Amino acid sequence: xxxxxxxxxxxxxxxxxxxxxxxxxxxxxxxxxxxxxxxxxxxxxxxxxxxxxxxxxxxxxxxxxxxxxxxxxxxxxxxxxxxxxxxxxxxxxxxxxxxxxxxxxxxxxxxxxxxx
Amino acid sequence: xxxxxxxxxxxxxxxxxxxxxxxxxxxxxxxxxxxxxxxxxxxxxxxxxxxxxxxxxxxxxxxxxxxxxxxxxxxxxxxxxxxxxxxxxxxxxxxxxxxxxxxxxxxxxxxxxxx
Numbered sequence: 001x002x003x004x005x006x007x008x009x010x011x012x013x014x015x016x017x018x019x020x021x022x023x024x025x026x027x028x029x030x031x032x033x034x035x036x037x038x039x040x041x042x043x044x045x046x047x048x049x050x051x052x053x054x055x056x057x058x059x060x061x062x063x064x065x066x067x068x069x070x071x072x073x074x075x076x077x078x079x080x081x082x083x084x085x086x087x088x089x090x091x092x093x094x095x096x097x098x099x100x101x102x103x104x105x106x107x108x109x110x111x112x113x114x115x116x
Numbered sequence: 117x118x119x120x121x122x123x124x125x126x127x128x129x130x131x132x133x134x135x136x137x138x139x140x141x142x143x144x145x146x147x148x149x150x151x152x153x154x155x156x157x158x159x160x161x162x163x164x165x166x167x168x169x170x171x172x173x174x175x176x177x178x179x180x181x182x183x184x185x186x187x188x189x190x191x192x193x194x195x196x197x198x199x200x201x202x203x204x205x206x207x208x209x210x211x212x213x214x215x216x217x218x219x220x221x222x223x224x225x226x227x228x229x230x231x
Contacts, residue, residue, distance in 0.1 A: 043221040092161070099148050107162075108160070
């Protein structure tokens with residue numbers, strides 16, 4: 001059960017560019033998440049939205065700006081990125097944000113971002 | 117302290133054999149959920165199995181089972197009858213009851229199935 005799509009799958013951008021990552025979930029879930037996965041590091045939770053409201057911002061630099069217009073769509077706007085921001089960015093959704101089975105997160109395929 | 121610890125960076129298993137991937141966790145919350153995910157080289161994280169802290173029985177999903185030892189705070193994943201397609205990274209994760217927004221992941225174990 002994937003049900004979560006992400007575009008683009010690959011993105012190369014310069015440090016002065018502005019780009020956006022898009023995530024869409026077709027599972028009827030209420031919560032959506034952005035994660036960053038760098039080599040040799042655990043997954044880093046960036047943002048959490050529950051019923052379109054941001055409930056978590058894990059000290060993410062302001063050059064990453066999330067947007068959640070509805071429970072099915074999540075965007076990550078990127079501007080003035082640094083080379084160390086190169087990573088796999090994963091979007092996920094869950095029915096709720098609880099510790100029970102409803103809190104199970106389902107992930108998209110990710111966007112592989114390279115910042116030159 | 118790390119919330120999730122996976123001590124096996126890499127594991128090898130013969131095709132059709134069983135393999136256990138270790139996971140220990142750290143929480144003082146009596147209510148939590150434990151999750152295992154598989155990440156093939158394509159990058160997508162695939163949900164495998166869930167275990168709730170109050171569940172009396174070990175979770176099973178097809179060839180996957182979770183060896184839940186609450187007192188030891190361990191939640192090892194057992195894959196039976198390994199297949200070549202099982203070669204991937206495997207991540208253990210936890211969600212606590214009081215801070216449901218946080219979903220803690222381990223560093224993962226790379227599993228290679230040998231024909």
